[in-house]
Amino acid sequence: MSDRYELFLTCPKGLEGLLLEEASNLGLEEAREHTSAIRGMATMETAYRLCLWSRLANRVLLVLKRFSVQDAETLYEGVLEVDWFEHLQPAGSLAVEFSGHGSGIDNTHFGALKVKDAIVDKLRQADGTRPSIDKLNPDLRIHLRLDRGEAILSLDLSGHSLHQRGYRLQQGAAPLKENLAAAVLIRAGWPRIAAEGGALADPMCGVGTFLVEAAMIAADIAPNLTREQWGFSNWLGHVPALWKKLHAEAKQREAEGLAKPPLWIRGYEADPRLIQPARNNIDRAGLSHWIKVYQGEVATFEPRPDQNQKGLVICNPPYGERLGDEASLLYLYQNLGERLRQACMGWEAAVFTGAPDLGKRMGIRSHKQYAFWNGALPCKLLLIKVQPEQFVTGERRTPEQREREREQAEAAKAPLEPQERQYNKNGNPLKPAPAPAPVVEQARLSEGGQMFANRLQKNLKQLGKWARREGVECYRLYDADMPEYALAIDLYEDWVHVQEYAAPKSIDPEKAQARLFDALAAIPQALNVDKSKVIIKRRERQAGTKQYQRQATQGQFMEVNEGGAKLLVNLTDYLDTGLFLDHRPLRLRIQREAAGKRFLNLYCYTATATVHAAKGGARSTTSVDLSKTYLDWARRNLSLNGFSDKNKLEQGDVMTWLAEDRGEYELIFIDPPTFSNSKRMEGVFDVQRDHVQLLDLAMARLAPGGVLYFSNNFRKFLLDEGLATRYAVEEISASTLDPDFARNPKIHRAWRLTSRG
Template structure:
């Protein structure tokens, strides 16, 4: 069966979810970029994605990717496509053109030039020209121009796939269907439903969350009742394949509605909006499965007509655009929190809001948050676990009294949670530094890691105490810090990793242990998320976890500048920077490190993010030797290089010794020789006393970069970063 390349577009923030969904439908995911996933498969797969994707906006069939400069290049590239194979002589055409470059500075001009090229081609080949019809086209052509790269595609979707066909009545602030589906997936609704849990929405509006939840639970294809798709009047449409897929979906719907479904109920204080919800539910054919009723938040309780022990409360409450509205809504959120604590112990809760501060007015502590967009509005999904009242763990925490010293540390941790913690939450950051020797006598760092499942872990690293501090006193201080972390974060000891750096080397010490040395703990690694990338961390077995948190903004910067580029990552460690570059659109990468352990770790990170191993290669080698040999055959090969060497290394695997202060000029010069014209080197190291060699600043354009997030501002010398370009 012939394989094609496709692009699925989606709202910003849904990329990683969409990649997983496409993979489950049978797609071979190629790469991720902001608001889009590129994948490969058959035409049947594309039809299946149009029918079954709950998250995508559009499915585009890629025809070609070409390099263009000016408008004439654009015209020639478009006119070279065999449009007569896609649309009939008297067909109706529509164009979607996005992007600009140095010569084509207006997308409307780009669309006009594209239309001319297609119409001229069809007139030359068929003697007739198509008409332009935005509302009912036979073929929609989608073009995206980024710098000098033009993607030419056919839109197989027609209307955006979020339009399921059931929603004719909407409330004042409608939630798009695919965003509602994403909220449900992030809140683990499919798993909760499979276990018999209920779904309740106390402020359901026009019922979108309820309907999407019922369609998931009943195995109903989201596109089953759409009036049409873009491919149905395309000349290459294969109706037999489409009819087979649609018939299968109809049968799955009958089977899904024939089995008992979990309780799905919605409430709203506005009776008028419930008329819209009921009309939408009826149109979706779910009037027996989904019920709504008029009820204020203050009366929100577990339904009593059937036994319901647990489930999910998921809602998209109003968040107000003006200050007065926000102040009034605080009472609503606080009332919701009160009802959740009183009536829903043990339940999962998700609140989607464009104002996270209102979400915290519930009085509940979010254990997980996701940065999403409601249209153009930055929003967050806050996830909570309502605690069982009087549970043993809660009682034990309340009964545990802290010493005055530990209480002092606990107060600092609470303060940091209010500042750094809220900053991390607003920015969708799941792994960050909470404490960094804020109190000099408690010399340690506390890093927090939130897993994909929403579980919180703490990583406590002691800084080596000075010789003037008594060993016993240092241990007592570390014990105080541990107790404070347990109390403030309400974490069991098993979710706190401690790395001690002792001065002595007898039993229990770690003198001489480096980042590559394995510790004795054999607990499993964890999966966390960073800007949509799924990454593996290990809090137990190595002094470093596999994810340098201070380099988070460096990785983000690399992601933002990597689109369409060939990327080289030297001293790559677990290759998290390469993952971000690939998700940012890097077309090819090479990641070099001499550690077999970290090369294997990097390979797992690559697989978790659907990266093609043929395009993104891992090389186990001494970077110094690899660079020396690369001068022979890779000159001008890379567009972007990340050079992040250790300050010093004398590994047995190396032929020599690396001293970054002594050797950096040679390393930088070797890297610059590998750059293509206009390429960029990002050079980083963590030697506090480092000084750039004047020979480098004379030879190249060197610009220091201030890439440090809020959680590391107490330690501004933790790393140095420069951008190096040819003069």
């Protein structure tokens, strides 16, 4: 066999240049770049060194032969000509990987089969002994690449991909591969910073991949030092003595590196479920005395190394898979930018992001950007020098100014003395205006963002007076008042619930995204609320039961008050919150009229109207809905107010339930969905098509002198004129809209129905 070999080193797309530099430094000669790979010439010692020390490669392939291929037969013959007795025992095992196509071979499985057949036929013994196939841990892993009629037949020296270092047995939802993390660290200048004794902090460390890779670089630890099984371990061309020498040298370098005083390397993670997995990974890497991990939010992140030490802040923020998802990450990026400006002056920062537009919202400029690929996702690495000249924010404040502002904010939070309290007309104490949050160095708003902020402040001034006067805690502040900012913004006490209406297809998605980000940036500043209390969702046309599907799993409920009733809302987990704010006047009307009556609530959702009826003294209530989730929520709402007896909750399809029910009710409320389907019901409910049948069934259950309230939010809905010939029908839509929905009279339509005569 030759003393020099042709090698191919594969890598993730975008790492070719870095890998070329690394491999050249490790001894690869005549190196050249290819797509997701490099090639060059090397001795066996260099090939082993590349396997051991490459932080960036996926595989090290040793080329056994190149030959031209015209068809499947010439492929077979070319592989057969290799002296496989130099590489594998006849009773050994192998795996074959085939890539590329052409020369009549368009199926990779077929190509791999032809390669396997040639190797097996070459090694088959007279007694029938032949190599077996083992795809997981073969003695030999063979790779053949077919490209424009040329076959490149290689032996995989690495075995399993080199990015699998062995320390990361536990990982988060979207892990960064180890070699990609190492590449990001190298591009960010970490080897230089580490050599100077600098620190490293990751404010969103997940399971600690950046931290471990950084410590391995700083401590001069070969990334694959602990690997026991290699692609060359059972290769007949393997030179054990040479490998043992290189491995011993790497062990010595590791011992010397770990004997040095450890650098300050810290990770912070908001999700408590990832803290222990991160620590376990660090322990497996043998670096627990170098790396510490703590639980903490990005908004409170503040690295504190000794002696005013500077270094690198590096992170890989979560990605939004869709536009609406990206919007929910805006505040995360803004918080990151604020913490860099306030707590990391003089540091360097590297933000690896799949959403570069969000990176622009950090309020700090990057001085350099690099393109990467994380799998199939294009990403950018933003390199930042945390210096005032890089900031794109408002006027900077001195520490003394910030301290005065904090003191003023704390003073504003002091509770009012009893004699200072004010009361609304119902005798309930008015809530004082929310105290201003401590002022931070916020990014400047764009011209459009400032216009949007001005509108929010104008609405807050007008509607806030009404809400305090009427004792309303939850109300709609903004509903696409400015068409280019298509959002619905609701206030739930000191929380802000934002729903983005999906832009029409005719609107440029990039422009729509920019406007959305401008608006979201304006909300905390205009309303003087912390970003952590702004919940963002995307609202699109909902089909079937999609509107009821879970969006998240935080399970955080908060209690709000409406007309003396306590109601539970969940701002995070579902598209709707559990409380339709536009029906507030109807619920209060029901409360006023319910005394002594039997109340029926159809399509009850979370039974907020039922709570009001019970609060108003209803003799009994019955609430019907198809969803067990919402009936459980309804049960909690009733229990919260002390109501349990005489309040029935029925699970079922409303139309079917009405057809079977024989009860009588003096007060009925119906607020059906526009469309609904479920495995529990037959067919599909369409409010326009089916409302006549629905109302006829419900009116049959209405007691003499009773009242039925019917409402729905289908914008194109037309009430069937024939209903007025059978019942007394009065449209009451205008009287069921409070000032917060008066700007949008199409939010719903409502009617009052009674029996004739």
